[in-house]
Amino acid sequence: MDGAQSAAKPTLLSIRNVAKNFGRNAVLRNISLEIAEGEFLTILGESGSGKTTLLRIIAGFESASSGELWMGTERLDHQPPYRRRVNTVFQSYALFPHLTVEENVGYGLRVAKRPAAEIAPRVAEALDKVKMTAHAKSKPSKISGGQQQRVALARALVNRPRLLLLDEPLSALDANLRRQMQVELKSLQREVGIAFVFVTHDQEEAMVMSDRIALLRSGELEQVASPREIYNRPATAYVAQFIGHTNLLKGDVRGGVVHCGSLEWAASLPDGSALFSLRPEHVRLAGTGASADAVVRVRGQVLHQAFHGATEVIRVQCGNGLVLVVRTRSGAGLHQDVELEFSTADAVLVRESPERN
Amino acid sequence: MFSRAYKTVVTAPPLLWVTVFLLVPYLLMFCYSFWSVSPQQVIVHSWNLENYKDLLRKTVYWQTLLRSMWIAARVTLFSLLLGYPLAYFLSFNAGKRKDLLYQMVIIPLWVSYLVRAYAWKTILGSDGVLNTLLQYVHLTRHPLDFLLYSPFAVVLTLTHIYTPFTILPIYAALEHIPRNLVEASHDLGATPAQTFWKVIFPLSIPGVVAGATFAFVLSLGDFLAPLLLGGPSGIMISNIVVSLFGAAYNWPLGAAISLGMLTIVVSLLFLSERLEKKWSFS
Numbered sequence: 001m002d003g004a005q006s007a008a009k010p011t012l013l014s015i016r017n018v019a020k021n022f023g024r025n026a027v028l029r030n031i032s033l034e035i036a037e038g039e040f041l042t043i044l045g046e047s048g049s050g051k052t053t054l055l056r057i058i059a060g061f062e063s064a065s066s067g068e069l070w071m072g073t074e075r076l077d078h079q080p081p082y083r084r085r086v087n088t089v090f091q092s093y094a095l096f097p098h099l100t101v102e103e104n105v106g107y108g109l110r111v112a113k114r115p116a117a118e119i120a121p122r123v124a125e126a127l128d129k130v131k132m133t134a135h136a137k138s139k140p141s142k143i144s145g146g147q148q149q150r151v152a153l154a155r156a157l158v159n160r161p162r163l164l165l166l167d168e169p170l171s172a173l174d175a176n177l178r179r180q181m182q183v184e185l186k187s188l189q190r191e192v193g194i195a196f197v198f199v200t201h202d203q204e205e206a207m208v209m210s211d212r213i214a215l216l217r218s219g220e221l222e223q224v225a226s227p228r229e230i231y232n233r234p235a236t237a238y239v240a241q242f243i244g245h246t247n248l249l250k251g252d253v254r255g256g257v258v259h260c261g262s263l264e265w266a267a268s269l270p271d272g273s274a275l276f277s278l279r280p281e282h283v284r285l286a287g288t289g290a291s292a293d294a295v296v297r298v299r300g301q302v303l304h305q306a307f308h309g310a311t312e313v314i315r316v317q318c319g320n321g322l323v324l325v326v327r328t329r330s331g332a333g334l335h336q337d338v339e340l341e342f343s344t345a346d347a348v349l350v351r352e353s354p355e356r357n
Numbered sequence: 358m359f360s361r362a363y364k365t366v367v368t369a370p371p372l373l374w375v376t377v378f379l380l381v382p383y384l385l386m387f388c389y390s391f392w393s394v395s396p397q398q399v400i401v402h403s404w405n406l407e408n409y410k411d412l413l414r415k416t417v418y419w420q421t422l423l424r425s426m427w428i429a430a431r432v433t434l435f436s437l438l439l440g441y442p443l444a445y446f447l448s449f450n451a452g453k454r455k456d457l458l459y460q461m462v463i464i465p466l467w468v469s470y471l472v473r474a475y476a477w478k479t480i481l482g483s484d485g486v487l488n489t490l491l492q493y494v495h496l497t498r499h500p501l502d503f504l505l506y507s508p509f510a511v512v513l514t515l516t517h518i519y520t521p522f523t524i525l526p527i528y529a530a531l532e533h534i535p536r537n538l539v540e541a542s543h544d545l546g547a548t549p550a551q552t553f554w555k556v557i558f559p560l561s562i563p564g565v566v567a568g569a570t571f572a573f574v575l576s577l578g579d580f581l582a583p584l585l586l587g588g589p590s591g592i593m594i595s596n597i598v599v600s601l602f603g604a605a606y607n608w609p610l611g612a613a614i615s616l617g618m619l620t621i622v623v624s625l626l627f628l629s630e631r632l633e634k635k636w637s638f639s
Contacts, residue, residue, distance in 0.1 A: 059540075059544055060543070060544075061540050061543075061544075080543070081540070081543040081544050082543045082544070082545075082546050082547055082548055083546075086544075087544055087545065088540075088541070088544045090537050090540070090541060092535075092537060094535065094537040094538050094540065094541035095541075096538060096541070096542075096556060097538075097560070097638035098559045098560060098636070098638055107542070107545050107547070107555075108545035108546050108547075111542075111545065111546050111547040111548075111551045111555070112546050139638065141638060155545065156544075156545075159545065159546065
């Protein structure tokens, strides 16, 4: 399940240079993104990053200020929402309160004037898939939030859309139910084979569920890659910090050597300043791991220490103002002097993320 | 928790008000409806059912009541037909002009009823604005006489006066519909027309019922519009009540008719509350 594999599938939806302004406020700038058939793509971003706006443009509730949407040879952005083969699971579910669960699920088929003999079994099948058959005759107000969520999912999927949009559908659920739904949603997606575009601000959720993550920041795409790649090879400082935790090292390159505080290592980079992301788990106490060829060693003193169960996170003062955060299994006492090491290959060169807005 | 004394002090004035100005008058009316008037024009406190028997026997009361209900029904229908689209536009399409348009619905309510009724008299009269215009452009040669002093004039005036009463509850009901339901409907493939009939209209029914009840009940009991614009053919049941309490000096019969109307109105309010409950979901 890596970037290369999803890219091999045919493109379902192509977003080309989409921008959106509300008055003078640019919410989306020059977004280009291809969504593959059957892919689970997550649009990840903080609140205000424009992720919901992008989803609403794909659904057709908002129109882009410029740019195009193509589904195969069809220009999607010229179609009203009710002609797009795209369905949405809304953040607040948006179930029709005057209809029963069953009527809600059958709504799309009824307005499409499908014969009753077809609607009944398809609704039953969809309800069965989300385990809501027992509540078919209930009104939405009589079932729990988690159940409403399942109904919303069934109501969207029963129409067999080509693309399903999900707008933070898990955000209203409590933590346990949420984790359970993440797993269910992912396996449901594999089962139905429909492409999902999932919007969330929760990076962990994005990592767990997605084939690819599109990270949006202030209306621009920061990086689009598989969870593995986006974690191991973040393109920018913002990505490195937003996904997981990292040590951002600002270094100076002079004659093929990086100088960063008390650290030094060789790198074939042009002279000038450079920014590196070094994950805390890639730093270890010297001698506790297999030594790779090119390792950097540094001495320091433990400033702070926190126990996380399987691992311990320590902050180490390494001199020259350099503090390294280290995730280790072995642990180290407070104020203890330690020697740290990391492979130069794990210090990933990232672009600076300039301030926007 | 509030103390007993506080509760008494707070609840006493409204209770007193309702007792003195509502319960006692109704009780008096109730008593009057079983009394009678002697040939010497004196009210006799002898309990009997003559007034109610009169009501059932004399067709003039029945006919007038039926005509009043027919007028009220038409007023209700036209108020809804005018009010619903306006409320819909106000809620869904008015955008920045919403507040202004809302005020324009409200402002006529501040204008005296009499002024509005007289305005129609000026417009509909035989040398009124409308007839003068129609003759001026040679659409008619003589003044149209069905315009004024007719049930038509009454229905028109009452529709004008009571349409805001239908707009407001319908508007409130439409404003309560979460907009993501409309989006969800479009998203599921429903055209705007399908969305209206399957989602928006059903969810606005409580407002429609409330508006219809206002229009019907208020116009059923109206007596000024028929008095000023109805003529002999536009008489309504309230005009009969007014004359029974006035010139005809038959308070007992007037009270009996009033109680009959009260029964109709209370049953309608009861029914409309049931309907509103049935169609509200939040």
